Amino acid sequence: MSQPLRLGIAGLGTVGTGVVKIVRQKANLLSMRAGRPIEITAVSARSRSKDRGININHYAWEDDPVVLAQRDDVDVFVELMGGSDGPAKAATEAAIAAGKDVVTANKALLAHHGQALALSAEEAGRVIRFEAAVAGGIPVIKALTEGLAGNEITRVMGVMNGTCNYILTRMQSAGLPYDVVFEEANQLGYLEADPTLDVGGIDAGHKLSLLASIAFGTQVDFGAVELEGIERITIQDIHHAADLGFRIKLLGVCQMTGRGLEQRMSPCLVPAESPLGQLEGGTNMCVLEGDMVEQIVLRGPGAGEGPTASAVMGDVMDIARGFRVSTFGMPAAELSAAKPAQAVTPAPYYLRISLDDKPGALAKVAKALGEAGVSIDRMRQVRHDEATAPVLIVTHKTTRAALEEALAHMAGLDVIAETPVALRIEKV
Amino acid sequence: MSQPLRLGIAGLGTVGTGVVKIVRQKANLLSMRAGRPIEITAVSARSRSKDRGININHYAWEDDPVVLAQRDDVDVFVELMGGSDGPAKAATEAAIAAGKDVVTANKALLAHHGQALALSAEEAGRVIRFEAAVAGGIPVIKALTEGLAGNEITRVMGVMNGTCNYILTRMQSAGLPYDVVFEEANQLGYLEADPTLDVGGIDAGHKLSLLASIAFGTQVDFGAVELEGIERITIQDIHHAADLGFRIKLLGVCQMTGRGLEQRMSPCLVPAESPLGQLEGGTNMCVLEGDMVEQIVLRGPGAGEGPTASAVMGDVMDIARGFRVSTFGMPAAELSAAKPAQAVTPAPYYLRISLDDKPGALAKVAKALGEAGVSIDRMRQVRHDEATAPVLIVTHKTTRAALEEALAHMAGLDVIAETPVALRIEKV
The missing domain is CATH 3.30.360.10 (Dihydrodipicolinate Reductase; domain 2)
Structure with missing residues (x-):
């Protein structure tokens, strides 16, 4: 049997607790699948004494996640603290600098610092995996x-x-x-x-x-x-x-x-x-x-303990199996620095417009749409008892610029009771 | 840039053609993602001259897939011929014996010979991957x-x-x-x-x-x-x-x-x-x-060219990235030899029973079910014009043994017009 893969886990909330349970309860299964044992050597969390339903006395304790991340007996730093900066960032950077692989569930950290972290991980020949950061248990x-x-x-x-x-x-x-x-x-x-x-x-x-x-x-x-x-x-x-x-x-x-x-x-x-x-x-x-x-x-x-811990363990198992x-x-x-699109892809839109209930009101709205080049697929006036009549419109595919022009026209009309609601209809 | 990964493709039907297209058209993207170029060195198929909309003259040709599988310039044998035995099996075995990794879309081959092939691949230190064999483009x-x-x-x-x-x-x-x-x-x-x-x-x-x-x-x-x-x-x-x-x-x-x-x-x-x-x-x-x-x-x-070729390429890319x-x-x-279950998990069942349209018929059916210990969740007699009345029954959860006993009872009744239909209701 090969060398064990040794985890240092920072953060023992719901997800961290779930990971500890899997590693303890499924040791044989994990070892069989990975071809090597998976072990936890050290943990870190805000409170050492909190009752989590697991016994953490088997593991070395560190108050400071940065110190945990640098321990010689840790191969993979599992970051489950959260937060885009502060300890999560410091400890992840320390782990990479110390030559550890990183598994994290931290979407905020990667959304803000993903490029810098990925660069330093690759310079150090290490990997960062983050299946648990997106869509919980789904291996997306x-x-x-x-x-x-x-x-x-x-x-x-x-x-x-x-x-x-x-x-x-x-x-x-x-x-x-x-x-x-x-x-x-x-x-x-x-x-x-x-x-x-x-x-x-x-x-x-x-x-x-x-x-x-x-x-x-x-x-x-x-x-x-x-x-x-x-x-x-x-x-x-x-x-x-x-x-x-x-x-x-x-x-x-x-x-x-x-x-x-x-x-x-x-x-x-x-x-x-x-x-x-x-x-x-x-x-x-x-x-x-x-x-x-x-x-x-x-x-x-x-979300949830089981699904998110499942995702973390998928990453751990990949590292154990040598996949990089x-x-x-x-x-x-x-990776290129993509230019953000200045205009979104045209789409149909749903509009809800509250009209004063007086003759010609609907015609004015229809005119405002038409002049902006927005054509109507379906229109429906909803039965009502109040002085304003909700009108629902599904437009044909239109640019957002044209839609906004139409809405600007409408804002100047004297028959609109409140700001119209406009929601994109996405083709799926 | 690392050494290219060299594919030998046996079988140029829909899927094989799709794979060739991906490798040719996306060379840069694949190379960037895998960290090394993906190349096709040799191909084999039933007909060399068939028009497939791709130019295969770039590649060495082999009439015999076994010979293809053994070529020195092939790292991965891509088996897209199909069939549980015959050339697909012979060539896959030859590839493993010659120290090649194998990517296959062949569910029949693996369903019949998966264990033996997996054993020999592992003895040879090679991998067999088969994403395309199950559920087409879904990476299941x-x-x-x-x-x-x-x-x-x-x-x-x-x-x-x-x-x-x-x-x-x-x-x-x-x-x-x-x-x-x-x-x-x-x-x-x-x-x-x-x-x-x-x-x-x-x-x-x-x-x-x-x-x-x-x-x-x-x-x-x-x-x-x-x-x-x-x-x-x-x-x-x-x-x-x-x-x-x-x-x-x-x-x-x-x-x-x-x-x-x-x-x-x-x-x-x-x-x-x-x-x-x-x-x-x-x-x-x-x-x-x-x-x-x-x-x-x-x-x-x-199924289909694109989705199945996508699955084949997922496997190829994993091999190129060094994942084993x-x-x-x-x-x-x-892997253990599992004992097949002798009785299936209890479930509710849907029953359609054609009854002769005479008094007491339904009572006899209900009695047959009851005596076998099958209880009824819902029963519905469908409106009809013929001499036989379709009766629909949804049972409560029952063992199949009890259900079969009930059906055997019914077979002896003089009011059943045709063999009842029984379909399992799966909890999903």
Whole structure:
């Protein structure tokens, strides 16, 4: 039997605890599959004495994750602390400098510092793996980097924040407004300490920026992700979208276009009967499109102890088996700095416009759209009792510039009761 | 730049042609990703002169795939001929003996000879990879072997024959009987030369036996796969199942139970709203369940030039990157010979019983079920004009032994117009 692979784990929250359990409980299975034992030699966390349901006295303890990362008896530094800077960054850098491989679940760290970390890892001849950072238990990094390595990737899409999908699907199924379901999710412990990370699309945007880098061979550029959260999605829009045959999802889309790299994380309408449309609750889904493979859809739990620890262990097992691949699928020095697209790919849009209920109002709206070159696929005036009449419009495919021109025209009309809602309809 | 990885390709049908196109058209991308060039040095096929839309004059030609497999300028033997024996087997064995790695799309070869081939490959220090053999473009072998390597796998399910799924979903959507749709599929070229391979479940059964080996660390045992095809599925049953909220799928299921290893490929009912239930046309789906990851669902094209060539190239790229994993995820000598389960896991069943339309008939059927210990969840008598009345029954969970006892009781009744239809309802 070969030398054991020795892990140093920093961070013993839910995921770290799950990893410890797997390594302890499945020692024989892991060893058989990897061809060598997997061992934990040292751990580090905020509190040594906290009851986690596991016995950590088998392992050396370090107060400082940086010291843990540098230990001679650690081959792989497993970073499960989180945070884009601070100890996670310091310890990851220390691990690489000390010649360790790194496995991390930290999407924020890589979204902000992925290029620099990948460069230094490659200079040191080490690997950084981060399957657990994107879409929880779904092996999407592996599918994209390795399984589809023979493809030119054309588009990657994903619902990658389970909390947002829980909120949106719960609003629909229970007929409850955003604020009420947000508070429910909060009570259930589904939200990050800073909920904007979830509902503002930031967490999902981090993940998208990592997938984009692998898909298109570009340097991670989280700053170029167009971010829009779900805070302004109303129960009305969810119901209207459903009536029109759609679901509203916080959807990440990245694609390389003639205008540059598009990275968008925003609420979109998708067909109700599509796999994305049918995704309920906290489940995640990634859609990978390549010129050869056409479309692969991956679905699974986006969070939780078991699924996330499963992803971490997939990376650990690859390292144990001797598999070494560049962090983002090709050498970091070869990743290009992609130009962000200045205009997004044309698409149809869903519009909800509250009109004053007086003659000629609809005609003015139709004129504003027509003059901007936006043509109407379907229009529906919803039955109402109030003084304003909700009008729903599905446009034909249009540029966003034309749409914005139309919305600007509308803003000047005297028949619009409130700012129109405009949501992109993504072809999936 | 490192040494090129040199491929020898045997078989230039749809898939082989696709592989040649990828290697030629994406040379830079592949080289960047793999860290070394991928080259084709030699090819072999039944006809040298056939027009395939590619120029094969760049490559050395061999009439005999065995000779191709042994060439000094070949590092990886890419076997795309098909067939469980004959040239494919001879050439694969020759390649291993000559110290080549093997990439194959040949499910029949591995279902019948996987254990022996894996043993000799490992003795020779070579790898056999077969992503393209199962579920076309879906990287399911990779997900199961690598991504979920930290899991004890509990169950694997799949719809892995696109032709069968096409037939079943087309029957439903067009309201056409089996024979008519079978002939349609034949005209469209969807069927194997021997259609029993498709509609008899053999091809999908081959695939299931490979997944079972990886999932449970057992020697491939295709002979133990319980096979039932779709030939006897009627449009009536498809419609009745739909009315009850189900779809009929040719579903592969393998799971390790206290009674041994279950491997079944048979028509089953699954909930209409589940991912499996919603799978239309020729698309494939694999469901992987593990103790940590819960459930991962993978969906994608199950056949075709692009998707299958994509899977072949994923394997080639892994070899180029230096990744070496045992054929079935652990050393072949360590794979156990699993005892086939003598009884399948209890499940609810769908029954369609044609009763003579006379008083007391239904009571006799209910009594036969009750006496065998099969309890009824739902029963529905369908409106009818004929002398026989179709009765639909959904049972509670029952053993198959009890069900068969009930069916045997029924066979002795004087009110049963034709042999009852019994289909398992799989929990998905």
